[in-house]
Amino acid sequence: MPNVLTVSGSPSSRSRTSSLVRHVGALLAAENHDVRHVAVRDLPAEALLAGDASHPAIREVIETIEWADALVVGTPVYKAAYSGLLKTLLDLLPQFALAGKTVLPLATGGSTAHVLAIDYALRPVLTSLGTDNVLRGWFVLDRHVSTEAEGAGAVAAEAADGVAETASRLIDSLAASEGPRVAASRRGLARAV
Structure with a gap:
């Protein structure tokens, strides 16, 4: 099964974004995907602010991204954009x-006025990092995500169906890409024999 890295870009210790990202990660894990999580707020501030990609914690994130077949990238929306x-x-x-890699962007915010931040702020940056497969992202109102629950129970009934459908799109996309990868692997094995 595909490997998935979930990334929470929230600076808050009681983060609705992190709860949402972990909820989607739990949905993926329930489908037997190997899921790992990174909360950017837990990385060393000095390394992030100094742009130190050689720092061991940053290198570990980069290696985990290399390991992943897909990323779920979550952010709160501040000033009509993703988090700094x-x-x-x-x-x-x-x-x-x-x-x-397949990338699923997620965002949380206080008002639906922020929904376009996914397509107009986050999507271009993700695309510039080389992916050709940024799935249609999903925005969830803050009030529909609990910081009390991790994984199951984190998303209110009003948002649960949309979040589940979004996770299903990622699962379907990964399943579709598994076919060509398996076929290419078999071709490689046939050549080696």
């Missing part, structure tokens, strides 16, 4: 760090 904290991490990634 997430931007500091994205700026440290190699030019084509997301090449060949």
Whole structure:
């Protein structure tokens, strides 16, 4: 099964974004995907602000991105854009760090006026990092996400169906890409024999 890295770009210790990202991660894990999580707020501030991609914690994130077949990238929306904290991490990634990866952007915010931040702020940056497969993202109102629950129970009934459908799109996309990868692997084995 595909490997998935979930990334929370929220600076808050009681983060609705992190709860949402972990909820989607739990949905993926329930489908037997190997899921790992990174909260950017837990990375060393000095390394992020100094642009130190050689710092061991940053190197570990880059290696985990290399391991992943897909990323779920979550951010709160501030000033009509994704978080500056997430931007500091994205700026440290190699030019084509997301090449060949499927990316699902998620955002949380206080008003539906922020919904376009996914397409007009976050999507271009993710695409510039080499991915050709940024799925249609999903925006969830803050009030529909609990910080009390991790994984199951984090998303209110009003948002649960949309979030589940969004996770299903990622699962379907990964399943579709597994076919060509398995076929290419078999061709490689046939050549080796």
